[in-house]
Amino acid sequence: MVIIIIAVGAFYAIPNLFGEDHAVQVVASRGAEVNVSTQTQVNEILTAKGITVKRSELENGQLLVRVANAEQQLLAKEAIADSLGNKYIVALNLAPATPKWLESMGGSPMKLGLDLRGGVHFLMEVDMSEAIRKMTEAKIADFRADLRSEKIRYAGIRNTPKGIEIKFRDAENLTKAERFLKTRSNDMVFTDVTAGDNYQLLASMSEVYLKQIKEEALQQNITTLRNRVNELGVAEPVVQRQGAERIIVELPGVQDTARAKDILGATASIEFHMVDEKADAAAIASGRIAATSQIYNRRQGGQVALQKAVMLTGDHIQGAQPSFDEYSRPQVSINLDAKGGSIFSNVTKDNIGKPMATLFIEYKDNGAKNPDGSVKMDKIEEVISVATIQARLGRNFVITGLDHSEAQNLALLLRAGALIAPVSIVEERTIGPSLGAENIENGVQAMIWGMAVVLIFMLVYYRGFGLIANLALTANLVMVVGVMSMIPGAVLTLPGIAGMVLTVGMAVDGNVLIYERIREELRAGRSVQQAIHEGYGNAFSTIADANITTFMTALILFAVGTGAVKGFAVTLMIGIATSMFTSIVGTRSIVNAMWGGKRVKKLSI
Numbered sequence: 003m004v005i006i007i008i009a010v011g012a013f014y015a016i017p018n019l020f021g022e023d024h025a026v027q028v029v030a031s032r033g034a035e036v037n038v039s040t041q042t043q044v045n046e047i048l049t050a051k052g053i054t055v056k057r058s059e060l061e062n063g064q065l066l067v068r069v070a071n072a073e074q075q076l077l078a079k080e081a082i083a084d085s086l087g088n089k090y091i092v093a094l095n096l097a098p099a100t101p102k103w104l105e106s107m108g109g110s111p112m113k114l115g116l117d118l119r120g121g122v123h124f125l126m127e128v129d130m131s132e133a134i135r136k137m138t139e140a141k142i143a144d145f146r147a148d149l150r151s152e153k154i155r156y157a158g159i160r161n162t163p164k165g166i167e168i169k170f171r172d173a174e175n176l177t178k179a180e181r182f183l184k185t186r187s188n189d190m191v192f193t194d195v196t197a198g199d200n201y202q203l204l205a206s207m208s209e210v211y212l213k214q215i216k217e218e219a220l221q222q223n224i225t226t227l228r229n230r231v232n233e234l235g236v237a238e239p240v241v242q243r244q245g246a247e248r249i250i251v252e253l254p255g256v257q258d259t260a261r262a263k264d265i266l267g268a269t270a271s272i273e274f275h276m277v278d279e280k281a282d283a284a285a286i287a288s289g290r291i292a293a294t295s296q297i298y299n300r301r302q303g304g305q306v307a308l309q310k311a312v313m314l315t316g317d318h319i320q321g322a323q324p325s326f327d328e329y330s331r332p333q334v335s336i337n338l339d340a341k342g343g344s345i346f347s348n349v350t351k352d353n354i355g356k357p358m359a360t361l362f363i364e365y366k367d368n369g370a371k372n373p374d375g376s377v378k379m380d381k382i383e384e385v386i387s388v389a390t391i392q393a394r395l396g397r398n399f400v401i402t403g404l405d406h407s408e409a410q411n412l413a414l415l416l417r418a419g420a421l422i423a424p425v426s427i428v429e430e431r432t433i434g435p436s437l438g439a440e441n442i443e444n445g446v447q448a449m450i451w452g453m454a455v456v457l458i459f460m461l462v463y464y465r466g467f468g469l470i471a472n473l474a475l476t477a478n479l480v481m482v483v484g485v486m487s488m489i490p491g492a493v494l495t496l497p498g499i500a501g502m503v504l505t506v507g508m509a510v511d512g513n514v515l516i517y518e519r520i521r522e523e524l525r526a527g528r529s530v531q532q533a534i535h536e537g538y539g540n541a542f543s544t545i546a547d548a549n550i551t552t553f554m555t556a557l558i559l560f561a562v563g564t565g566a567v568k569g570f571a572v573t574l575m576i577g578i579a580t581s582m583f584t585s586i587v588g589t590r591s592i593v594n595a596m597w598g599g600k601r602v603k604k605l606s607i
Contacts (some may be wrong), residue, residue, distance in 0.1 A: 318342025
């Protein structure tokens with residue numbers, strides 16, 4: 003059993019010896035596709051630029067091209083991005099150099115944190131003007147509904163640079179509206195701006211309310227980004243605010259940097275609109291449609307006119323899962339909350355037999371800057387599906403018209419929540435090996451010297467038994483690395499290396515207690531077999547007590563800590579578990595094999 007467990011640990015520790023390759027990852031977006039022809043095109047581009055391709059891998063619609071060094075990696079990224087255009091996401095990556103046969107058996111190296119061997123760092127900026135615009139539109143919708151419910155007649159409501167302008171035909175309705183709306187909207191400032199027969203009420207947001215909107219937009223985007231990071235399966239991420247409008251996202255040890263950039267940078271939401279059946283192809287082509295409708299492009303090609311009134315937004319979506327219909331076509335299964343289900347049910351029951359469209363809304367960085375230095379965003383609106391309402395819909399329904407990768411991404415974004423305001427990546431850093439080289443070297447040096455001192459001391463002081471303890475100590479370190487490599491979410495950080503150094507001392511501490519107890523029993527006149535038995539049996543409670551209390555402390559650190567503290571706690575807990583096994587079970591099995599059941603008069607201890 004001991005041999006098998008140590009062998010398994012050693013097998014999963016081996017991939018850490020092969021290092022990593024510099025790579026460029028290509029992922030398709032917005033309806034494009036990465037296939038064999040894309041792979042051939044990329045290989046030809048790099049060959050023409052004189053860049054050596056170590057290996058080119060096409061898997062799950064993603065292309066990973068391994069190159070010789072960091073300099074060629076940067077050149078390759080620029081060449082590929084210039085050639086393929088903006089329909090593809092090209093990102094730097096570090097790919098494990100583990101052999102294929104070892105990967106096929108589940109072997110993979112430890113994931114290292116940003117402070118050791120890189121990852122991805124994003125600085126993201128929230129478009130606060132869009133957050134305010136969305137809230138203004140919501141207020142306009144509320145004002146219309148409130149005035150209608152109170153039967154207060156108004157001539158029109160529109161958004162202006164000064165605020166929301168509400169027009170009336172007479173002073174009586176204006177006075178009623180002002181009195182009523184003030185009781186319903188404490189966060190708005192209402193001003194009578196009537197000029198002659200032009201009866202107008204101006205509603206503007208208070209400074210406190212504007213500040214609240216910006217704060218809520220930032221906090222909600224942080225929460226949504228955390229959900230998206232969790233969906234990506236990244237361990238120990240950092241998502242935190244920087245200033246009033248920016249968010250830092252750090253993904254330590256992440257491998258799929260292109261997908262991370264695509265998912266975190268996207269601001270996707272959906273809206274459901276009824277199709278304007280009165281607008282035929284000729285009317286759409288000429289732009290002569292009703293004022294209550296708007297023309298949109300279809301993703302599959304062509305145009306369609308939709309009614310401006312929104313049936314339902316993505317805010318009510320609780321769950322979204324990619325799936326396939328009976329013809330194996332990709333779709334997204336949507337689950338709404340109770341309020342959304344009620345709204346959708348009431349709307350669709352009155353429109354059975356009529357076409358309904360799913361409008362996909364996305365914001366993309368266009369590369370330009372606003373006068374204030376913020377990133378300009380392009381709003382992209384596409385109709386991804388038009389379907390006839392066959393029956394009254396409730397809380398569960400499906401969206402079709404997507405390919406497989408688009409269905410997966412849309413489901414992830416909707417499930418993680420829509421961003422309340424668009425975010426743009428203003429700074430992106432893929433941190434490579436050079437940044438943490440000194441930390442890695444110092445950590446390894448500390449471990450080597452610490453182990454060397456312990457190994458020499460044990461060998462000199464406990465002789466034969468010291469050699470057994472040294473074997474157990476080496477096996478313990480190998481097992482820690484193996485277990486860290488086996489756990490999918492474990493990330494080794496610089497404090498994690500400190501935890502490994504600490505476990506070296508703790509691992510040998512158990513053997514010191516056992517060996518000293520054996521010496522005491524021998525001095526008390528016990529036989530060799532009795533001394534060994536009593537030494538292991540009586541020292542166990544002391545070792546277990548000390549290790550369990552330390553393990554509980556590490557568990558608390560993991561529960562309440564963040565980032566580097568969690569990294570230290572994980573390594574410490576794994577080290578405690580493996581050291582208990584090697585120092586007690588491992589050494590006992592060797593001692594039993596060498597001296598158990600034999601007539602021994604003297605021990606080398």
